[in-house]
Amino acid sequence: MEIALLALAAALAIGVPAIATAWAQGRIGPAAAASLAEKPELSTTAIILIAIPETMVILGFVVAVLILLRAGG
Amino acid sequence: MIVRMARVRVAGPRPRLDQVLEVLQDSGLLHLDRPPTPETSYPAHTPTKERRHTERCLVDVDTAIERLQVMPNAGRFPDAPALTREAVRRARRVRRQADRLTGERTALEEERVLLLRYRAFFQAFESLVGHELTWPDGQAFYVVLRAGAGGALGELKHSLETAVHGEVEVLHRALPSGEWAVLILVSERAAPTVSSLLSASRVEELPAPGGLGHTNLLRALPSLKSRLASIPGALAALDADRRSLARVEGPWLMALRASLRDRLLLLDARSRVLAATHLFVIEGWLPGARIGELEQRLQSACGPEVVTSTIGQEDWSAPDAPVALHNPPIFRPFEVVTRTLPLPKYGTIDPTPFVAVFFPAFFGLMLGDVGYGLMLAALAWLLRRRSTPDSALRSISTIGFACASSAVAFGLVFGELFGSLGQAIGLKPFFNRETATVSFLGLAIALGAVHIALGIVLAGLNAWHRGHRREAMGRGVTLSMLVLTVLALLAAVEVLPAALFTPFAIAILVAFPVLVALEGVVAIIELLSTFGHILSYARIMALGTASLMLAVVANEMVGAMGSVVVGVLFALLFHLVNFAIGLFSPTIHALRLHYVEFFGHFFSPGGAEYRPLGHWHSTT
Numbered sequence: 033m034e035i036a037l038l039a040l041a042a043a044l045a046i047g048v049p050a051i052a053t054a055w056a057q058g059r060i061g062p063a064a065a066a067s068l069a070e071k072p073e074l075s076t077t078a079i080i081l082i083a084i085p086e087t088m089v090i091l092g093f094v095v096a097v098l099i100l101l102r103a104g105g
Numbered sequence: 106m107i108v109r110m111a112r113v114r115v116a117g118p119r120p121r122l123d124q125v126l127e128v129l130q131d132s133g134l135l136h137l138d139r140p141p142t143p144e145t146s147y148p149a150h151t152p153t154k155e156r157r158h159t160e161r162c163l164v165d166v167d168t169a170i171e172r173l174q175v176m177p178n179a180g181r182f183p184d185a186p187a188l189t190r191e192a193v194r195r196a197r198r199v200r201r202q203a204d205r206l207t208g209e210r211t212a213l214e215e216e217r218v219l220l221l222r223y224r225a226f227f228q229a230f231e232s233l234v235g236h237e238l239t240w241p242d243g244q245a246f247y248v249v250l251r252a253g254a255g256g257a258l259g260e261l262k263h264s265l266e267t268a269v270h271g272e273v274e275v276l277h278r279a280l281p282s283g284e285w286a287v288l289i290l291v292s293e294r295a296a297p298t299v300s301s302l303l304s305a306s307r308v309e310e311l312p313a314p315g316g317l318g319h320t321n322l323l324r325a326l327p328s329l330k331s332r333l334a335s336i337p338g339a340l341a342a343l344d345a346d347r348r349s350l351a352r353v354e355g356p357w358l359m360a361l362r363a364s365l366r367d368r369l370l371l372l373d374a375r376s377r378v379l380a381a382t383h384l385f386v387i388e389g390w391l392p393g394a395r396i397g398e399l400e401q402r403l404q405s406a407c408g409p410e411v412v413t414s415t416i417g418q419e420d421w422s423a424p425d426a427p428v429a430l431h432n433p434p435i436f437r438p439f440e441v442v443t444r445t446l447p448l449p450k451y452g453t454i455d456p457t458p459f460v461a462v463f464f465p466a467f468f469g470l471m472l473g474d475v476g477y478g479l480m481l482a483a484l485a486w487l488l489r490r491r492s493t494p495d496s497a498l499r500s501i502s503t504i505g506f507a508c509a510s511s512a513v514a515f516g517l518v519f520g521e522l523f524g525s526l527g528q529a530i531g532l533k534p535f536f537n538r539e540t541a542t543v544s545f546l547g548l549a550i551a552l553g554a555v556h557i558a559l560g561i562v563l564a565g566l567n568a569w570h571r572g573h574r575r576e577a578m579g580r581g582v583t584l585s586m587l588v589l590t591v592l593a594l595l596a597a598v599e600v601l602p603a604a605l606f607t608p609f610a611i612a613i614l615v616a617f618p619v620l621v622a623l624e625g626v627v628a629i630i631e632l633l634s635t636f637g638h639i640l641s642y643a644r645i646m647a648l649g650t651a652s653l654m655l656a657v658v659a660n661e662m663v664g665a666m667g668s669v670v671v672g673v674l675f676a677l678l679f680h681l682v683n684f685a686i687g688l689f690s691p692t693i694h695a696l697r698l699h700y701v702e703f704f705g706h707f708f709s710p711g712g713a714e715y716r717p718l719g720h721w722h723s724t725t
Contacts, residue, residue, distance in 0.1 A: 076445040076700070083697045090644040097542055097650065 038103035042096040049092030056085035107455045108429040110715070111393040112421050114140070114386060115403065117411035122385045126374050126718075128406045130367065133719030134399050135389040136427050137377045156372050162193050163365045165200040166358055172203035173347055175355035186361045188368060196361060199354045206350070210343050213336055220333045223247075229278035229286040244296040245288060248308055252283030261287070261308075268302055269295035366721035374718050388416070390427050390715065423452035423571075428712035436461040438500035438507075446700065447710035452571060454563050454707055456699075463556060463703070464504070464695050469511025470549070471648045471691035473538070474656065476523035477684050478512030485509055508692075523680055524656025538646075539653055546646045553642025553702070554591055557635060558584060560706035567707050579624040582616055583632060589613045590636075638702040644694050652690075655683040 064078035113135070117125060129135050169175075186192050250257070255277075262275040272292040280286050291299045379386045391399060400413045428448045430440055432455070439461040449455055472478065485505030492498035520534025521527045528534065538545045565580030593609035595601045620628045659679035666672035 076696075079693060080697055080700050083693050084701070086694075087641055087644070090647040091640070093647045093651070094546060094643045097647075098546075101542060 035103055038099055042099040042103070045099060046089065046092045046096040049088040053085045053089040056088075057082055060085065106430070106432060106458070107449065107451060107453070107712075108431045108715070109393045110390045110426045110429070110451065111396055112138075112388065112390055112416040112426070113396060113399065113413055114388050114416055115411060115413050116384065116386045117407065119380055119383050119385050121407055121411055122375075122378065122380060123371075125385075125387065125403065125407055125411055126371055126378075128402055129374070129387070129718050130371060130720060132399060132402050133717050134391045134395055134402075135387075136391065136715050136717045137374055137387065137389040138425070139377045140379050140386055140388040156369070158193075159188065159365055159368050159372070162188065162196055163362065163369070165193075165196045166362045166365060169196065169200040169203045169354070170358050170362065172200075172207045173351040173355065173358075175351050175358060177359070184360075186357060186364055188361075188364060192361060196358070199350070199358065202350060203347075206343055206347050210340065210347075213340055213343070217333065217336045220329060220336070223329060224333075229280060230276065230288055243290060243292045244299075245290050246299060246303060248287040248289065248303070249280070250285040250287060250308075252285075255279070255285050258285065258287070265289065265291075265299060265302065269298050273299060363721055370718060370721060389718075391717065392429065424450055424711075426451040427715035429715035430455055430457060432457050432461075438503035439464065441497055441500040441504070442696070442699070446704070446708070448712035448714055450709045450712045453567055453709040453712075456563075456704060456708060459559065459563075459703070460699055461507075464699060465507040465511040467552075467645060467695040467698060468508040468691045469513075469515040470552075470645050471694065472508075472512040472652060472687045473515035473519045473649055474521045474523065474652070474687070475513050475516035475527060475532070476521075476680075477656075477687050478509045478514075478516050480684055481505060481512060481688065482509035519653075521653065521656070524653060524660050526660060538649060539657070542646070542650060545649065546643060549642050549645035549649075550639060552645065553639040553698075554587065556642070556698070556703055557639050557706065558587060560703045561587065561635075564707035567709070575623055579620060579628065582620045582623060583628070583635065586613055586616045586620065586632065587635065587639075589616065635706075638705070641702055642698065644698070648690055648694060652683065652687050655686070656680065659683060 060081050064074075064081055067074050068078055115125060115129075115135075129137075258275070258277055265273045265275060269291060272295040274290040276288040276290070278286045289299060289303075377387075396413075396415060403411050403413055428451050430443070430448070432440060436458050439457050442460050442464060443449075443455065443457045469478075472481075482505075485502045488498060488505060489502035492502055516522065516527070517532070518535050519527075519538050520532040522530065522532055525539075536544070561580050561584045565577045565584070568574075568576035568580060589609050589612050592601065593606055593613065596603055596606035596609055620632070624631070659676045662676040662679060663669065663672040666675055
C-alpha cells in the first residue's frame with residue numbers, strides 16, 4: 033500500500049507540473065510566434081521565454097525520481 | 106573580451122576634407138562620432154542633390170541586379186566605375202531592358218496560368234471540335250460548377266431552355282477534380298438573355314482568353330492548344346536574353362553598386378563632420394592599439410596639415426564608446442552565442458570565454474553518450490563543409506565539434522554508447538548516472554553553485570571597475586553568504602564535521618544584515634533568487650537521466666518486438682528520435698542556464714557596435 037502511495041506521489045510530482053508547464057507554454061508559444069512574425073530579432077528572447085516554464089516539469093521530474101528512489105524502485 | 110577603445114580627433118584645412126574621408130574609408134578604422142557641438146559650429150555641407158542623384162541611380166542598379174538575377178560571383182569588373190552621366194544613363198538603360206524582360210515574362214506566366222485553367226475544358230470537350238454547330242454565329246459561355254453541384258445541372262438546363270425558347274444547348278462533363286465543366290451554346294439572339302440570367306443567378310463564368318480571334322471556345326481550341334505549347338519556348342528565349350544581359354552587364358552593375366554605396370557612406374560620414382569655412386574637425390573611435398596606424402596613413406596621404414590627436418579618457422564617458430569583441434580563435438566561434446543578445450556595454454565584461462568553457466560542458470553532461478557525440482561530430486563536419494570561413498554557420502559547426510567532444514568525453518566517463526550498449530561491449534563507467542541518480546543531482550547543483558558564484562565574482566569586478574564600490578562589496582557579501590550556506594549544508598549532512606554547522610549558521614546571520622545595509626531590502630529577494638538559480642541547474646541531471654532512459658528503452662525494443670529485424674529497426678528509429686531530442690533540448694537548456702541564470706548576475710547589455718567607416722561589402 034505504501035509503495036502504491038509513493039508511486040502515486042511520484043506520478044503526481046511529475047504529472048501536475050507537466051500539465052502546468054504545458055498550459056504555460058501553450059500561452060507563451062502563440063504570443064512568442066506572433067512577436068517573431070513582427071520582430072524576428074526577438075528569437076532568443078522567445079526561446080528563453082518558452083524554456084522558462086520547463087523548470088516546473090524538470091524539478092517535478094527530479095522530485096519524482098527522489099520519491100521513487102525512496103520507495104526503492 | 107571587449108577591445109579597449111580610444112577617441113581621436115582629426116583636424117585639417119577644409120579643402121582636404123574629401124581626401125581625409127577617403128583615406129578614412131580606405132583604412133576602415135574610424136567609427137565616426139559627431140564631435141560635441143558648440144552653438145557656433147557648422148555641420149559640414151551635405152550635398153543633398155548629389156545624395157538624391159546617387160540614391161536614384163542606386164535604385165536603378167539594384168532593380169536591374171535583382172531582375173537580371175545577377176549572382177554575387179558574376180565576375181570582376183577591372184575598375185570601380187565612376188559615377189558619370191554616361192554611367193547613370195547606362196544603368197537606366199539596363200534597368201529598362203530588365204524591366205521589359207521581366208514584364209514580358211510575367212505576362213507569359215499569367216497567360217499560361219489562364220490557359221491551364223482551360224485545359225480541363227480542352228480535355229472535356231475536345232471530341233466536339235470540328236462538329237457542326239447548331240448556331241454557327243452564336244455565343245458560348247464557359248462555367249465550372251463546384252464538386253457536388255452536378256444535381257443542379259438539370260435545373261439549369263431546364264431554366265435556360267424555358268427562358269430562351271429552346272435556343273440553347275447545354276453540354277457538361279465531370280472533371281477529374283470532381284467539378285463540372287459546363288459549355289452553354291446559344292444563338293446570337295438568345296445570348297444577352299442567357300448572360301443576364303447567369304449574372305443574376307451568380308454563376309461565375311470562366312473568362313475567355315483574349316487575343317485569339319474567336320469568341321467560341323470550340324473554334325478557338327486548336328489555337329489555344331498551340332499557344333499553350335509555344336509558351337515554354339517563349340519563356341526559355343526570354344530567360345536566355347536575361348542570362349545574356351546579366352553576363353554582359355552583371356559585373357559592371359555589381360561594381361557600380363559598390364561605388365554608389367561607398368559614395369553614400371561618404372556622404373553619411375560628411376554629416377558627422379564639423380566644418381567651418383577654413384577648417385574641419387572629425388572625431389571618432391578606434392581600437393587603442395591602432396592609433397599609430399591611422400596617424401601614419403593620414404600623415405602619408407594628406408601631409409602634416411592634417412593633425413590627429415587622442416582625446417583624453419577624462420573627456421569622454423565609457424557608455425558612449427562603441428563595442429568590438431576580440432577573443433582568442435578558440436573562443437571566437439562562441440561569440441555567436443553572445444551576439445544573439447544585445448552587445449555588452451563598453452567597460453563591462455564580455456562573457457564569451459566563459460560561454461566557451463561552460464556551454465559545451467553543460468551540453469556534454471546532458472547528452473553524455475559516445476554514440477550520439479560521434480553522430481553530432483559527423484553533423485558538425487557536414488555543416489563545416491557547407492559553410493564559408495568566418496560565417497555564422499562555420500562558427501556553429503565549431504561549437505558543434507566542441508559539444509560533440511564534450512558529449513564523447515562524458516560518454517566515456519558514464520560508460521554510455523547509445524545508452525546501455527556501452528556497458529554491453531565492455532565500456533567501464535567511472536560514474537554510472539543510471540544508478541547514481543542522487544550523486545548526479547548533487548553534481549549538477551554543485552556545478553550550478555560554481556557557475557553562479559563565478560557570475561557573482563564577475564558582477565563584483567564589473568562594479569568595482571566602474572567605481573561602484575558599494576555594489577561591489579554587496580556582491581562580495583552575497584558570495585560569502587552563498588559559500589557559507591553551502592558549507593553549512595555540507596556540515597549538516599556531515600560531509601564536513603557537524604560541529605562546524607553552528608559557526609557557519611552564525612556567520613550567515615551576521616552577513617545577512619550587512620548585505621541588507623549595503624544593497625537594501627531588495628537584496629533579500631536577490632539572494633533568494635540566487636538560490637533558485639542554483640537549483641535550476643538540476644535540469645542538467647533531469648535531462649541527462651531522461652536522455653539515458655530513452656536510449657535504454659530504444660535498446661530494449663530489440664528483444665520486445667518478436668522479430669529481431671523489426672526490433673532493430675524500431676530501436677534505430679527511436680535512437681534517431683532521441684538523438685534529435687538530445688540535440689535540441691540540451692542546447693536550449695544550456696543556453697537558458699547562461700542567458701537567465703549566469704548572465705543575469707553581471708551582464709550589462711546595451712553597447713553600440715563598433716562600425717568603422719569603410720567600403721561597402723555585399724552580404725548576399
